[in-house]
Amino acid sequence: MANKQDPPGQPRDESRRQFLKYSGTAIGGVVVGGVIGGLIGANAKQTKTGETPPAGQTDPNKPAQTADRDYNQALMYFNQDQFLTAEAAAERIYPKDESGPGAKELGVAFFIDHQMASSYGLNGREYMSPPFYKSEATQGYQLSFKRRELIALGLDALSLYSNDKYQKGFPDLAPEEQDKVLGDFESDAVHLKGVPASTFFNYFLNLTIEGVYADPLYGGNKNMGGWRMRSFPGNQMSYINDIEKDEFVKMEPLSLSDHLEMG
Template identity: 65%
Template sequence: MTKQSPQQPKDESRRKFLKYSGTALGGVVVGGVIGGIIGTNRSKSGPEGAVPPEATETPQSPQSQDYNQALMFFSQGQFQTVEAAAERIFPKDDNGPGAKELGVAFFIDHQMAGAYGFNAREYMTPPFYKAEATQGYQLTFKRRDLLALGLDSLNEYSQDKHQNTFAKISPEQQDEVLTAFEKDEVNLKGVPGLAFFTILRNLTLEGVYADPLYGGNKNMAGWKMRNYPGNQMSYLDLIEKEEFIQMEPLSLHDHLQLS
């Protein structure tokens, strides 16, 4: 009677199958994933099929990115114009960063893309009547349309006066152009230049001091310049203290991480 050879263990046969199929298929799915690992193992010393330590390491997570800094309404040209204008309204100085560094242009962009830019909560249906002088200009344009019209006019006025677009002229020339709008010396197709300047200035200041969740006030630097505590959960343990207490500000996003 012939002696039968013992059966190979199941694990051993599976390893050989993977090894040979990976070698044969090369760059196909098995060769690209499993075969690539096996091929590496074969070229190194050590038990067959052993996975090297580097193959089991957890891949490093990508660097954190500020996804709030993404355009939703402006074109690149409009964004550059509003960024330059906001920086002249709230410039960087010894007290801290200016509008550009604080990301104010992103705040304005996001506002124009949302309900505020569409005047969603306001009555915008004709007939329109001329307002009294004490009432100011009553908008017939949506804010997003007025802002886009004003930015185009900034560039046109800068081109006429200084032969270049607003973002490319000197800071002194930019101040001169903005002053002309502030003094209502520019007419935007029937809309007073002051109306555009007023909304741009208000949006700039809002972007400096709004919660970073809305795109501006980057790193809460606007609050830090004012020693403003931001959105603290409670002051119960501090409210009765007589001395001034300076605390690190908290944003709405911080509360999500603390909860």
């Protein structure tokens, strides 16, 4: 897979550099919460076969690489303020630059919102009853907050902290101010009730990575822009025509929803 490269002489955005340093393991893996059954119908735009598109428009029955895919962009869990804060925070973690779109353009905030509205956001398959004990660092997330509660709490805290520190909401801050606020959460300089601020930050960071690289079926990675930046082919049905080739074969990526439509 091809890594994103900065042009000679161009400074690299620090948040982008740190993101790419740790994002390699997210490529090609399962980066969503196991909600495909519930979101296929909700997020994939339904099209009818046998219809001829108007002149100058793309046939909606062709694979996603030839059409601007219109996935569900309705909020399912966040209120408007939480969504705008999530969108701005994700964009600072994965900003748009000369090598490709950022989290906002890729629809990452919609991905996070939809995940929080699903059984994944409710920790539907996990034991969440007391007693709760302080965990070791190697045990991962062991708190009583459900995922959706943790994210909502953190987003509200981002907004409140920004207003206290700069007298502006997080989306209205300058980029360097947003970085400072996010850095304060990452370093636990902010006090959250019942949870370390860094726990929220790290979890939101992971969700942003997932939203950039998840199948577009889930609401992020719009038009498979995250995959294209890494020359990742997505969900191809077969590599039989290319697997024996010595050279790197660059393919137009396919989404899971493409196979649903083609099937």
